[in-house]
Each structure stands twice: as C-alpha cells, then as structure tokens.
Amino acid sequence: MTEAVIVPAAARPATERRFLGSLGRSAKGLTGLFLIAIIVLCALFAKSIAPHDHAQQVIEWRYAPTVWQDGGSTTNLLGGDNMGRDILSRTVMGAQVSIQVALIVVSIALVVGSTLGALAGYFGGIVDTIIMRIVDFQLAFPFLLLALIFMAVLGAGFATLVMALAFALWINFARIVRSETMRIRTLDYVDAAITMGVSQLRIIFTHVLPNVLPAVLVVATLDIALVIISEAALSFLGLGVQPPTASWGVMISEGRDFLYEQPWIVIAPGIAVLISSVGINLFGDFLRDYFDPRLERM
C-alpha cells in the first residue's frame, strides 16, 4: 500500500516541471485555470468578498437596479432581489455551496467507482458481470427519476443531494477504471509482479490504480462541472439545497418569478454556473490532452 503513495510523490519534481511547462503553453488550460480560480477564490473568501451578509434583508434594496442602470448605486453592484437581499453577495456565497457539493460528491463517486471498477476489470468473470450489470441498470435509469426517488425516501436536503449525485456519478469512474484496468492487467509488469509472489490486492493498489490515475483525474474534473450544473438544476426544482441557503440553483429558482422586476436575480447565478462549467471543462480538456500523449509515449 505504501508504494502507491510514495512513488508518485517522489516522481513529482520532473513531472511537475513538465506539467507547468505544458500548462503555460496551453491557452485552453490557462483560461480554464483562470476561470476556476475566480470561482474557488469566491468560495474560499466568500465572507470577505461579499459586500453584505447574503441573508440580510433591507426593504430599500428590493429590486434595486444594478450599478449601471438608472438609479443604481455602488451599495448593490448587481442590484437587490425580491426579498431585499444583495444579489452579488448571494452569488458569491453560492460558489461556496457549489464547490462544497462538487468536491464531496466527486470524492465519494471517485473512491466507490474506482474501487468497484478496478475489481471488475482486474478479476473479470462473475465479479465483473455483477458490477457491470449494476452500472447498466443505472444507465437505463433517468437521473432525475433517481434523484426523485432519493428525495422521496430520504427527504430533500444537502445530504440527500450529495448522495443522489454521488450515486449517479460513480458509474463514470467505474467504467473508465474498469477499461483501463483491463488494459493494464494484460501488461507484462503485472504478470511480472504475479511471478514475484505479490498478492492480487497489492498489485491492484501498487501497479494498476496509480497507472489508472491520469484517466481518473480527467473524469473527476469534468464531473465537477457536471455536479455544479446538476446541483443548480436539482435545487432549482426544489429537490436540492433548501432556501434560504444561497445556492445558485436556489437563486435561479426563486428569481424566475421576478424576471420582469429584476432579471439579475437569475442572470448573476446563471453566469456563475457558466463560468465554472466552462472553466472546468477547458481545464479538463487540457488535462486530457496532457495525459493522453504521455500515456502513449510510455
């Protein structure tokens, strides 16, 4: 188990230099990273960046225009919503919720999906059949229906949201890890390890999973974007984060009735979702470009 951790870490200096070098040359990667940085900074320093408390209600701020509209003021740069809350502050706070949900969901899906995928790909046979049938079954199920079932059984809320999303996403990891594992399983260094008396489980952890990692990282980044959008969608439908917590989905959901009075209640979180998903997708694309040729070269 220890090698799996030590070896990539020791490999870092050379790899890191190459990685930064190719990131510096990639417009896609840099743009993606820049957009992600905006969202992450907003999430980390939400309290300091937000000009007001996101839950603070001020009567005078109701439907306050944005700063560039007639009668706008610097107090509410993006105006105020139907309940007199500052839209900018709520959008910034929303980043926190989105990133939190995304990281938790993707971590769970990654660990569960990769482990099951590795077992299926390595051992094949009955283990593979059982795990892949579950995957097939889930692929046939519409995601929203699945989420609805979770809500119905567990009740709407943060924990349910996380579980529903993780349950939907683990198959992405299971499938990629399974196919990569099946490829690596046939490589001579795995056979060599078998002849050297290394146990199967140890081979999975020391040879297979570290070599699957690049592919998993690409899926993980792209899934983060997916989670952010899905969180917004579910919260919009009232199935996810519950008001008054300022999630982007909640904001869009609440604001759609007041589009005429103040469209920025919806536009601001909409732009935030767009920035984060475009940023993460660009960065994910860069990662894929970076890892693919390297895998071939090896």
Added chain:
Amino acid sequence: MTASPLLSVRDLTVDYPSRSGPVRAVNGVSFEVTPGSVLGVVGESGSGKSSIGYALMGLTDASHAILGGAVTFEGRDLLALSRRDWRKLRGNRIAMVFQDAMATLNPVMPVGDQIGEVFRFHRPDMSRKAIRAASLELLERVGIQDAARRIDAYPHQLSGGMRQRVVIAAAIALKPALLIADEPTTALDVTVQAQILGLMQELSREQGMAMILVSHDLDVVGDVCEDVVVMKDGVVVEAGQVDDVLSRPRHAYTMQLLNARPSFGAGHMQAEAAHG
C-alpha cells in the same frame, strides 16, 4: 560502373525540426543504384536508414523534414519535384513496401480493390474489368494461392505473410524501376521471411527492377543484396560489395554488427571443438 545509375544520391541530408533546433537524421549520405541492382541499407534504430527511404519516396512532408544534397532518379532531380509530380512518380516509377502491412492496407477495403487503386490512379483509361483481371494476375504473381477467392478478402482475413504479398503486388503493379523496401520482413516468421525475400529477389530479376532493402539485419541483406551501405548515426561508415563487407569488414562498427549476431552453425563448431 559502366551502366549509368538509375538513382544517384549525393550528400543527402535530412533534418527534422524539434523544439531545440533541427535534428540531423541523415548527414551527407551518397550512393548509387544501377538499374536492376539490389542495394542494402543496414543500420540500427536511429541510424537514419528509414529517413533515407522516406526522403527517396518524397514522404517527408508530414514530418516537415528539410532535405539537402542532390537526388537524381532517371535524370530528374527528386528534391525539386512538386507534390503533383511526386504523386505521378510514386507508385509508378518508384514504389515502397513498409514493415507493417496491416498499417499500409486499408482495413475496410478488399485487397483486390486496393491493388486496383494503383491502376485507377495512374491508368485512368483502364476498364474496371481490365483492372480486376490485372489485380488477379498480380496476386497470382506474388504467390497468393487461390487468388480468385482471396481477391475479395479483407486484410484481417489474411495471414501476415499474405498481407505483405498483397502490399508487394500493389507496389509492383506498374512495373516500377525502383522498389524501396523498409524492413519488409521484420514482422514475419523466419520461414515466411525467406519466402518473401525470395519473391522480391525473383521479381527484381524478372522485371529488371532495382531494389533498396532497408534493414537492421546484416544476414538478410547479405543474402539478398549485391551492394551494401552500413549506416550509423546518420553517416555511412562503410559501403561496398556485400561479399567484401561480410568477409573483410573494414570499419569497427560493421565488425561489431557482425559479431553481435551469432552465426547459425557456429554453435555446432564450438560443440565439436569441445568434444573433439
């Protein structure tokens, strides 16, 4: 010496662009090929032997290689040819056979049609029927048994040796004056290798076709070729008649290459010496 050369290569250089400036793969190589003769180009990986083949076929565009020196083929300067002229020449007067027949052939096209393509491109006046008849004849010529049936087979339905025969059939379709073969038998079994090499020699003799055999294997080159050029790091270290080079290698590298491969039968000699 008396025959005027079919191909003359003078001070050929091939440079590949790289991030840290151009890399010289071939550095001032010169040789001549007379009509109907067989030249071997021997070297290890990185010796530049394959780059010469690509340069002689005008296949260096994709790698953005920069060529220098002079290459004259049938009185024409090959390095000055336009892409259009190259397309007319390639497959027609000069043809090439590569190591990996599977990569050369189109996997979704029957092999007969792939040979027919050569005619369609270079002999647009030929009828479909005539093309098919000519393709069939070629398949028979290269020793594919049951050619009438195999003409409609797809590459994956044929063995490696048969695939390489198909590639050779397409290469000799228009009776080229020069055939360049880059490791044509490296991926094949020994018995199949012997058959393919025999076929190539036979075709060369019959059609008066000159050949350049690019190979890492001095034994193969020794059996097939009349002259040999030994390359190392982009430079010709030794050139001459095969018999001379094999029996009296002058350059240390040639000796090293010869010593690197145990000679078949030498083991018996040792055994005899030990027992005797």
Added chain:
Amino acid sequence: MADDVLLEVSGLVRHFTLSGRLFEKPRQLTAVNDVSFSIRRGEAFGLVGESGSGKSTIGRIIARLTEPSAGSVSFDGVDWLALRGKALRDKRRDVQMVFQSPYASLDPRWRVRDILAEPLKSYTDLKGTALTARAAELMQQVGLNPDWIERFPHQFSGGQRQRIAIARALASGPKLLIADEPVSALDVSSQAQVLQLLRNICTEQGLAMLFISHDLSVVDHLCQRVGVLNHGVLEEVGPTSEIFRTPRSDYTRRLIDAVPGKKRRAAERAVHA
C-alpha cells in the same frame, strides 16, 4: 541422472476457445498439444518455433501465469501445478521470468530501486538501507551502475532496461529462468550483450534456463538442448548440435533452411578455411 532433472513437463495440453461470430459455434484451438520435455539443473534449454507455435503459452504455464487444459509439470520434485495460494506465492521464487519487451515489463511509474525491491520484499526480510544495498548489488551484477537506482525506466535504453528486468528476475534466487524472446525487442548490438549476460549468469549461478525464441541462431549459440515446436506439437527434442545438424523432422529442416545469413556463413567458412 534422475536427480539431475529440475523440470519435467509431460503431456501438456492447452486449448483456447475462440468466441466465434454471432450464432457461430465457438471454435476450439489447441495451442499446446501433448508436449513433454525435461530440463536439467543448470541447463539452457531452447524452445524454438514460429508465431502461433505455442512456445510462449508453455512458458506461461510453467511460470503459472496460465493454467493448462491437461498435463503435469513437476518442478524440483514438487507437483508444480497443484500449488495454490500462499504455497504457490512462496514457491514462485524458484521460477522467474524475463519478458520480451522491457518496455512493457517495467512499470513506468516506478523507480529502479522499487522495481528491484518488489521481489525482495516478497521473499526476504530486507528493509530500508539493507534493501537498497541489495538492489544496488543486483544492478552491479547485471553490469549497470548502482548509482542509477533512483532513475525511472524511461531514462534507460532498451538493452539497459532488459538488464534491469534480468536483475529483478535474479533477486529471488531462482532455480529456473524463463526467458521469452528476451532480445527480440532490442537493437542488434544490445542483443549480443544481453545474451552474453544471460549466458554468464546462468553459468556462474548454475541456473537453468528455458529460452523461448524464434531465432535459431541465438538458440544454437546459447542452448545445450532444444525442442522444436510446430503448431503446438513438439516435433523433436535433443542436443542442439544434433537437432540443428541432422534434423529428423521436415519442419525443423524447413526452419533451418529459412535462417538468413547463408552468404555470411559461406564468407566466414572461407575465412576460417
């Protein structure tokens, strides 16, 4: 004489089922068909054949990477195919393998030290600096600079990588080395060096070797006895010089005729004469 035998293979059979196309009955392919031979202690035994002859499958069966359909293997007095689980993992130290491609047989993410430590951790109690010292010793044994132990496989040439693979195979102190086309992925000049190394190590350590190859010249040079395989059938077995000088089987004769280098051999004979 009987004590002399290290490995005894008898009646080995291996079928593969080819899953046919839709609605077609799956076909059975016999990759190894009733193969028997034995290897003596310290002997280099060559298994020659062309692709599809089943020579690699036999190597993999003896290395216990593939199970045979029938037959028995006795190794060092042990019913080799009956070993299971922990007992098998322990006994694997006696039979080690060198694979064809040193590009595929070394994990690209591992340092040489960790690659060599893998068998040492399985079969010795060495730890920390003692482990590293033993790994460095192995490097030296195969003619590599022990200071390179911190490097990754891609920092070595093909021939050097194969040396690392050989060092790894030696780490557990095996009695039999299975070398499956160990030089066919290498450049000509490194081929000779790697073969020389294998030969020296086997002689010095009294190690037996099953040398699997398509290359008759190399087998002729390296092995005392040889078996010729043709489509899963062992055509003949015997001392290399005998088999290659006076072959009894037509197939062996055809193989010998196909060996390139006739002109060179003639030239050499002329020089020696």
